[in-house]
Amino acid sequence: MHPDLERILFDEKTILEKVKQLGAQLSSDYHDKNPLFICILKGASLFMADLVKRVDVHMEMDFMAISSYGASSQSSGVVRILKDLERSVEGRHVVIVEDIVDTGLTLKYLRDTMVHRHAASVRIVTLFDKPSGRKVDIAPDYYGFTVPNAFIVGYGLDYSEHYRNLPFVGVLKSDIYATSEPD
Ligand SMILES: O=P(O)(O)OC[C@H]1O[C@H](OP(=O)(O)OP(=O)(O)O)[C@H](O)[C@@H]1O
C-alpha cells in the first residue's frame, strides 16, 4: 500500500496475469501481420514492456509521446504530440498500446492520425478502460480491466508525474489533488 492511495484496485500479480492473456490474444490475431506496436508515452511504458514479451509474433515497436493532462487530474481537452514516430505507418497493421482510455480524446486523436497516415489497420489495446469518463464515442478493441470513475495511479499512470513506478494500481486520495487544483 502507499499512503497517498485510498485503496488498491489491482495488485502486481493480477495485472501481469491479465497482460499475459492480452499477449496471447494479440499473438493469435497478428501472427501473420508483422504488426507495428506503438507505445503511447509515458503512461503506457510499463504495460508495453510487459506486453511485448508475451506477444509471440514477428513485430516492430515505435514510440509516441502525447499529453493532455499535464499536472492535473482532468484532461485539458487539447491533445498534443510531444514526440512523433520514427517510421511511417503507411500500409502497416498498427496496434496502439495505451494504459487508460478515459475521456477518449487521446484515443480519437490517435486513431484519426493513423487513418490519415494510411495505416492498413488500426486497433487499440488498453490495460484500463474507464467508460464513465467518456466525452467522445470511442471504444478500445482490447482492454484488460474496466475501472470506476476515480483517478487511478500506478503501473505507469501518474498524477503530476508521480506514482508511475508503483507496481500496483490504486485510487489516489482526492485530497492529494484537491489542494493543488482549481475547482
Ligand atoms: O482518454 P483520455 O482522457 O484522453 O486519457 C487517457 C490518456 O491520458 C493519459 O496521458 P497523459 O496526457 O496524462 O500523458 P502521460 O501518459 O505522459 O501521463 C493516459 O496515459 C492516456 O494517454
Ligand code: HPA
Ligand atoms: O485515472 C487516470 N489516472 C492517471 N492518468 C489518467 N489519464 C486519464 N485518466 C487517468
Ligand SMILES: [Mg+2]
Ligand atoms: Mg498522465
